[in-house]
Amino acid sequence: MNWDVIQGKWKQIKGDAQAQWGKLTDDDLDRAEGDREKLVGVIQERYGIAKDEAEKEVDSFYHKHAA
Template sequence: MNSDTTKGNWKQIKGEFKEKYGRITNDESTEAEGSFDKLVGEIQEKYGETREAIEKEVKSW
């Protein structure tokens, strides 16, 4: 397990919190940001790549 994998796991937790907080406060942008963070975290945990590389790839979709 490398540090990018650990960071990915933390990013998933943080993303889930943002999603739930966004739903509670009806803040759609926070909820969407949480979903994006969660996605990046899952990819980062699975493949161990840097956050920047994953975000660049996802945004190019």
């Protein structure tokens, strides 16, 4: 996977991330900066889920937006 695609378009797709994970604030998304590991961490923190579950959600998000 090439996460650079997401990082490069982060400002444009940040709204989509907020729509998918409604508990994330603008500050959370700014803190993630489009970085996969940071986004996984923020999702774990806000939703109280395991890292592997957060990674699955982020990977699903990636597949929707990387094309």
